[in-house]
Amino acid sequence: MVKKPFIVGNWKMNLTLSEGVEFAKSLKSKLNRKNETICGICPPFVFLRDICSVLESSGICIAAQNIHSDKNGAYTGEVSAPMIKEIGCTHVLIGHSERRHIFGETDSFINAKIKAALSVNLKPILCVGEKLNEREEGRTEYVIKNQLKEDLKGISADQTKELVIAYEPVWAIGTGRTALPEQANEVHLFIRDFLTNEYSRDIASSMCIQYGGSVKPENARELMAQPAIDGLLVGGASIKLESFLKIIEAASGN
Numbered sequence: 294m295v296k297k298p299f300i301v302g303n304w305k306m307n308l309t310l311s312e313g314v315e316f317a318k319s320l321k322s323k324l325n326r327k328n329e330t331i332c333g334i335c336p337p338f339v340f341l342r343d344i345c346s347v348l349e350s351s352g353i354c355i356a357a358q359n360i361h362s363d364k365n366g367a368y369t370g371e372v373s374a375p376m377i378k379e380i381g382c383t384h385v386l387i388g389h390s391e392r393r394h395i396f397g398e399t400d401s402f403i404n405a406k407i408k409a410a411l412s413v414n415l416k417p418i419l420c421v422g423e424k425l426n427e428r429e430e431g432r433t434e435y436v437i438k439n440q441l442k443e444d445l446k447g448i449s450a451d452q453t454k455e456l457v458i459a460y461e462p463v464w465a466i467g468t469g470r471t472a473l474p475e476q477a478n479e480v481h482l483f484i485r486d487f488l489t490n491e492y493s494r495d496i497a498s499s500m501c502i503q504y505g506g507s508v509k510p511e512n513a514r515e516l517m518a519q520p521a522i523d524g525l526l527v528g529g530a531s532i533k534l535e536s537f538l539k540i541i542e543a544a545s546g547n
């Protein structure tokens with residue numbers, strides 16, 4: 294099966310509502326319909342409804358940056374999976390390193406969020422990645438394996454069809470320091486081996502594993518040329534339309 298590259302822009306806490314809507318309109322009009330990639334954006338919560346209506350039937354995926362694990366309840370400031378689904382989102386980022394390390398999210402919370410997303414047919418993009426000290430101490434594989442084991446507890450083989458995994462080394466996020474393409478590929482292979490052992494070879498090879506961390510127009514092609522990299526999760530370079538389009542173009546091999 295040929296997998297189309299899946300290129301997603303994570304806007305984090307950037308742009309204004311009008312800038313976001315303009316971005317979405319231009320993205321829709323500039324994306325070549327025959328594009329060899331599938332692309333998506335993750336706007337802040339309060340832009341989602343407007344952007345979902347701009348991008349309706351465009352084929353562009355829209356992801357929330359986070360959800361709570363419960364459907365409803367007394368959780369001031371939180372947003373649930375059914376709320377995000379109802380307004381038209383297709384995907385949700387779960388376990389981004391900024392959520393893990395700035396907001397203290399645990400693997401068991403992340404696991405519950407994945408289940409909450411799947412229960413309403415939202416596709417989770419599960420982010421995993423090691424910190425700099427963990428890499429330097431030679432613990433990258435140990436850390437990634439633990440995250441995957443805990444985060445995917447109770448997720449069935451059938452449910453993996455809806456799941457995307459993003460490998461985002463924490464030391465490469467927002468630092469300008471990209472993982473070498475071969476370094477990223479190595480971890481992607483490790484993730485694929487994990488999925489083979491946990492599920493099956495077919496499932497592991499059909500799943501999309503994205504790379505994220507200082508992706509730019511200049512390095513997108515080289516990263517996508519790695520055999521185990523199926524897509525990109527782009528932060529800073531995704532909030533300028535021109536650079537995001539260049540990354541999409543590079544990923545499609547044009």
Ligand code: 13P
Pocket residue numbers: 303389461465466467468469505506507508526527528529530
């Ligand atoms: P940067 O591309 O800004 O390094 O961010 C990556 C990221 O965190 C995407 O989720």
